[in-house]
Amino acid sequence: MESPVPATGKVKARTLLVSGGILVAGAALVLAGTLTANATPAPAAPVAPAPAAPVEAPAAAPARSVEEPDNTPWGDVIGTGVRGDAGELVFYGVKVDVEQLPETTFGIMAGHRSADGKVTAGTVANEFKGSDKAPGFHAVSGGLNGIPSFGYYAGPAAKITAKINGKTVTAHQAAWSVDPKIVVFWFDSANDPAGLAAFDASGKKLPAGNTGVGHG
Template identity: 35%
Template sequence: MTDLDDLRGVLALPPAVAFDAVDLAGVMRRGRRRRRLRRLSAAAATVVVLVGVVVGAQLLRPPAEIPVTTLAVSAARPEHGAAAPIGAVVDTGVQDPAGEVVLFFQSTAALHDSSPYELVLGHRTPGGVTAELATGSRAGFPGFHALTAGRPGQDVPLFGYYTGPATRITAEVGGLMYGADTGRVETLSATVFWFPRRDAAVFGGASTLPMNAYSAVGDALPK
């Protein structure tokens, strides 16, 4: 017998290990499962990319500008007679020979669409509260109602009031923001504001000022 005959005999022998029949259905199921997983992974990656793009765009977007209202500075009207405050009398902390400068509201003739009160600047003296400068009555809707020039050498350079829940008032001069001192008169839901004496030179001669009002949580309020 030749070597070729031996090889043919070996090839003709049955295999030592029996192989099971191929499970075609199972193979197809596993293939479909893998394809679904690949598609889901690709979709998830796409969502992550889109979220990143949106968040990045929001971070890069410049903050919305706060609307500023420009108010005219009006001249105060001299006030004479006994003071009759409505609600709280607000102490400014400013002292002069006449006493402590105060701000308060008092009744005045109501006009059409106007409030029946006005803001008054005066002094707290040993004899009581005096009324010296008045802003005049203003419309009763929420917002700023007065920006009035005081007597910078004697009391305050500017004062006024805001109807609504304002806790912070600012004015802009030369690109800089100046904060006003404030006091609440809850009876009229109003915030009285005034600028300190140290700012007299800043506001001296100003005829208009950009103003802003903010709530206790820092939100800009209607003007």
């Protein structure tokens, strides 16, 4: 197995700014005069206005970042042996901590590794509905920017197949070192896989899960 290598690519993050404010209430000063019957009221002595209390500008609350999947490898980097101008195609797990996805804790990143071992993030795929470890397919991504179709399967998948361009093909696959029950798979084509199916070591068909294909 290969050792985790810090990634240098950046994954776009969304930032939610939470600001605070201070409500300042002012008090009005009311002056009342007393009149004596049949007498001309004496002019009131001028009253100097009370000095205004200093009002501090509202302090901005610290910004809170809602991060999309990180690009730091979680577990071993899976090499594919497929090389191109950007380097070797690789896959690795990444941690996911997004408030809107409480049941998603990780995703699978597709990227490249240069000859000197530097890993650059490319496309990440993660579950967006329900548990990320429910039996079946998850985070199936169509090919994008030189990266082929890929995803992961939760369960004892010994063989994964799909139809691409009308032909049944077998995916390449590797277990994730952090959780061997998670099987990362990828195809040689960037075209969308249809009819995804997984089988255990005895050839028994496994639950399908989420076979929908996402893009980007």
